[in-house]
Amino acid sequence: MLSINLICVGNLKEKFWRESQDEFTKRLSAFCKLNIIEIKEQNYLENIDLIIQKESETILKNLKGYTILFDVKGKTCTSEDFSLKIDKLTNVSSEITFIIGGSYGVNDEIKNKVNERLSFSSMTFPHNLFRVMALEQIYRAFMIKSGKSYHK
């Protein structure tokens, strides 16, 4: 079974975000082994460079398999393209790692190291909502592939 890692910075404080994450985690269990890796959100008295550096160091240690960074400046695609991408990847890798950066993003080392940079939107979303959006699109990708009626 395909392993999917989702690296996120910070945890979900509000119950409704945790419950929406739980809902998609449950649904995804039919299609993949999902592993949500929560990296500690750094503070460092608003020293942004240091925050990015420290968070990125921990993210780097967790990069495994085929790596896709969610990045507002990455390439865009449709849900159908995304589904096809995941389907093709299952032929070449048994593990895919998605990365959602922290509030201030990630360092250039990660940007250069990942296999792909993918953008869902030119708009900025908060990390908690974006985590749910990512899980939903991964779930949708499997549903499109399986030809089920979820995607219209």
Next chain:
Amino acid sequence: MLSINLICVGNLKEKFWRESQDEFTKRLSAFCKLNIIEIKEQNYLENIDLIIQKESETILKNLKGYTILFDVKGKTCTSEDFSLKIDKLTNVSSEITFIIGGSYGVNDEIKNKVNERLSFSSMTFPHNLFRVMALEQIYRAFMIKSGKSYHK
């Protein structure tokens, strides 16, 4: 105070979607008079044309002020552009109506009648999640305008 209407098709069944909507509704109350208008989701034994027609008829009756349809094929913009757009609109209209179509979209009459068609993403999101995404972006727009620290 600016009135913002958000027309949606169908209701939020899951508690976590209702609670996330409540959170952004509460936050938005500082900036606008928000009115979420829930149109009944039609079924008609999967007759898609009839569903689109009936839902669109009800949406048309609720179009007021400056109207913006969320449409995957609309124009894209950044959160900063979106904030600027709402700010400029407050000078010409006291009411903005956003429309999230149903599962099968809206008819051409609505597409031609609205003032703008705006796309958040080339990906397809479910109506419940998209409703939260829209509320968050409207809230973010006000936070960007007010220069507060929410937007990074």
